[in-house]
Amino acid sequence: MPVLIRIARTLRRTLLQAVPTILGIVILNFFLLQLAPGDAADVLAGEAGSATEESVAALRARFGLDSPVLEQLATYLGNLAQFSLGFSPRYGMPVADLIAQRLPGTLTLMAVALLIAILLGVILGSLMATFAGRIPDRLLSVFSLLFYSIPSFWIGLMLIVLFSVKLGWLPSGGAGTIGSQLKGFPALLDKARYMVLPATSLALFYVAIYARLTRAAMLEVKNQDFVRTAYAKGLTPFGVTARHILRNALIPITTMAGMHIGGMLGGAVVVETVYSWPGLGRLAFEAVMGRDFTVLLGILLLSSLLVIIANAAVDLVHAWLDPRIGAR
Amino acid sequence: MSTTDFGAFPAVTGGAYAAPATNEQATAPERPSWSNMKAPDARSQPNAAVAVTNGHRALKVFFANPNALFGTAFLALVIAVALLAPVLYPDDPLSMVGKPFLWPCQDPAFPLGTDSLGRDVLAGILHGSRISLFVGLVATALGLTFGVVVGAIAGYFGGWVDDLLVRLIEIFQTLPSFVLLVVLVAIVQPSATTVTLAIAVISWPTVARLTRAEFRAIREKDFVMAARSLGVGHGRIIFREILPNALPPIIVTSSVMVATAILMESALSFMGLGDPNVVSWGSMIGTGRELVRTAWYLTALPGLAIVFTVLALNLIGDGLNDALNPRFSQDR
Numbered sequence: 001m002p003v004l005i006r007i008a009r010t011l012r013r014t015l016l017q018a019v020p021t022i023l024g025i026v027i028l029n030f031f032l033l034q035l036a037p038g039d040a041a042d043v044l045a046g047e048a049g050s051a052t053e054e055s056v057a058a059l060r061a062r063f064g065l066d067s068p069v070l071e072q073l074a075t076y077l078g079n080l081a082q083f084s085l086g087f088s089p090r091y092g093m094p095v096a097d098l099i100a101q102r103l104p105g106t107l108t109l110m111a112v113a114l115l116i117a118i119l120l121g122v123i124l125g126s127l128m129a130t131f132a133g134r135i136p137d138r139l140l141s142v143f144s145l146l147f148y149s150i151p152s153f154w155i156g157l158m159l160i161v162l163f164s165v166k167l168g169w170l171p172s173g174g175a176g177t178i179g180s181q182l183k184g185f186p187a188l189l190d191k192a193r194y195m196v197l198p199a200t201s202l203a204l205f206y207v208a209i210y211a212r213l214t215r216a217a218m219l220e221v222k223n224q225d226f227v228r229t230a231y232a233k234g235l236t237p238f239g240v241t242a243r244h245i246l247r248n249a250l251i252p253i254t255t256m257a258g259m260h261i262g263g264m265l266g267g268a269v270v271v272e273t274v275y276s277w278p279g280l281g282r283l284a285f286e287a288v289m290g291r292d293f294t295v296l297l298g299i300l301l302l303s304s305l306l307v308i309i310a311n312a313a314v315d316l317v318h319a320w321l322d323p324r325i326g327a328r
Numbered sequence: 329m330s331t332t333d334f335g336a337f338p339a340v341t342g343g344a345y346a347a348p349a350t351n352e353q354a355t356a357p358e359r360p361s362w363s364n365m366k367a368p369d370a371r372s373q374p375n376a377a378v379a380v381t382n383g384h385r386a387l388k389v390f391f392a393n394p395n396a397l398f399g400t401a402f403l404a405l406v407i408a409v410a411l412l413a414p415v416l417y418p419d420d421p422l423s424m425v426g427k428p429f430l431w432p433c434q435d436p437a438f439p440l441g442t443d444s445l446g447r448d449v450l451a452g453i454l455h456g457s458r459i460s461l462f463v464g465l466v467a468t469a470l471g472l473t474f475g476v477v478v479g480a481i482a483g484y485f486g487g488w489v490d491d492l493l494v495r496l497i498e499i500f501q502t503l504p505s506f507v508l509l510v511v512l513v514a515i516v517q518p519s520a521t522t523v524t525l526a527i528a529v530i531s532w533p534t535v536a537r538l539t540r541a542e543f544r545a546i547r548e549k550d551f552v553m554a555a556r557s558l559g560v561g562h563g564r565i566i567f568r569e570i571l572p573n574a575l576p577p578i579i580v581t582s583s584v585m586v587a588t589a590i591l592m593e594s595a596l597s598f599m600g601l602g603d604p605n606v607v608s609w610g611s612m613i614g615t616g617r618e619l620v621r622t623a624w625y626l627t628a629l630p631g632l633a634i635v636f637t638v639l640a641l642n643l644i645g646d647g648l649n650d651a652l653n654p655r656f657s658q659d660r
Contacts, residue, residue: 149638154631266506
């Protein structure tokens with residue numbers, strides 16, 4: 001089972017590399033939390049309304065906020081080791097639960113957006129590579145650059161104006177019809193209708209990247225010997241493009257897709273506020289408005305973990321796609 | 329061959345040089361390595377000449393590209409507008425000057441209409457270009473400087489310094505940059521300065537990574553060996569020998585960085601995390617957003633300003649890439 005061995009080896013190496021990064025991020029996160037104005041005691045005192053000097057000091061002592069910074073760091077790390085990200089006084093629930101509630105929404109949005117972006121990007125890129133240097137290529141490359149230049153929140157608003165306000169085809173916000181009793185396929189369809197606009201707004205920026213990447217990768221592969229051999233043995237042009245050229249071009253695309261997870265999370269923050277999509281981004285926005293730093297830093301930490309997991313997944317996909325990669 | 333002796337030379341800076349040395353041996357046969365060994369002062373002469381003709385060629389290619397020309401022209405227009413805004417519209421763009429909700433072309437005094445508080449949209453867009461360009465250019469300059477310095481140190485010295493800096497870069501590249509940006513700006517109250525600094529903080533790792541890769545490749549070239557053997561100091565080698573040769577990809581990246589910085593600034597001010605005392609394209613969209621059902625021009629117009637400015641920068645970046653990266657331009 002050489003494939004499994006290769007994948008296991010890749011997994012071990014990736015995990016070993018991830019440990020110091022995670023530690024660094026956690027420590028950075030902690031110092032950002034220290035930098036934030038006010039601490040948990042201030043917040044609680046503010047919520048209570050009638051706090052005195054003494055009661056705030058007592059609160060500080062209870063939460064260990066008056067101990068030396070290094071000691072606090074140790075407590076913070078200890079809490080993290082138990083998956084405790086702190087408590088949000090605003091929502092009255094632990095930050096970890098709060099994030100766990102919102103995470104699926106963001107993940108589905110990102111997955112759909114990534115899928116749209118890769119599909120559209122690969123199609124556009126293949127077209128551009130097929131017509132390389134001719135009019136369609138030039139037109140499409142300016143178009144893709146235009147997509148690359150449009151802020152996602154603005155195109156989101158413009159899509160709302162066109163498809164919800166003027167045409168009335170699609171809902172302008174939310175994640176599903178409120179109070180609907182739909183089950184099975186109709187429920188999925190209902191979800192999909194709410195998903196189209198946010199996912200498209202998020203995807204457009206990345207369509208441009210994948211289109212250009214596909215074009216470059218395909219042009220590079222096109223002149224290699226095995227492609228000529230494939231033509232020589234009588235395969236159709238479509239067969240050669242799909243089986244031989246595109247498959248090789250997929251490696252740089254999956255690499256980039258892994259690197260884009262972090263960027264997409266950032267994009268989701270903005271797009272979710274536009275479409276009031278119940279996800280991490282919307283939570284982040286509310287946390288910023290309420291100056292709820294524990295929640296913000298919890299989101300930052302968890303989204304970094306997500307990026308690390310995504311990168312590990314990409315490494316594994318590579319080890320599976322290309323035998324030469326795991327051999328290192 | 330003498331190159332192997334030079335391959336052992338960088339060991340002065342640290343012990344862990346096995347990999348680069350073998351690397352160097354592998355690439356050595358590609359071209360004769362003795363060309364300027366015997367005449368040290370001839371070293372700079374042909375290099376300088378080549379650089380100049382390359383620069384000329386690059387400029388020619390750049391200006392023969394209609395897209396790049398359009399980008400440059402539009403960017404020049406935006407810069408002119410930003411400089412002239414206080415002359416054309418000396419009043420505060422945040423002050424109320426007319427009837428609210430005038431659509432574009434409805435009143436000749438307000439060619440782009442007015443918003444819900446009767447503020448002139450055109451004045452807002454013209455003044456908004458100032459903050460966008462300021463943040464974009466300054467944040468890029470800061471990010472570039474820091475990124476180049478870190479990347480140069482990591483790539484040039486290698487060893488444990490490199491390991492440490494690569495870890496740092498990795499940490500910053502793992503953190504989702506826009507989320508980090510939002511957290512940073514929220515923690516240190518938003519203002520033009522803090523937004524600029526925060527964007528610089530999240531943009532340097534890309535440059536550092538790029539610079540490091542370039543430095544690692546160029547460090548092993550013969551002219552650097554020659555400079556080392558002449559006893560030239562590290563600082564001089566980094567800034568006078570390697571950096572000029574590492575510049576082309578950094579220049580290409582910088583124009584895209586300005587574009588990204590402008591997009592980030594607009595997204596921040598759209599979310600209400602911009603400087604509250606300055607009108608910016610993002611904040612105009614943010615305020616126009618609640619009225620998007622009735623007065624969508626309030627959202628559309630500042631957005632178009634962002635799109636075209638960023639597009640211009642991206643076109644310039646593309647043109648630069650074609651001009652400075654011959655491998656790509658051959659494909660076209």
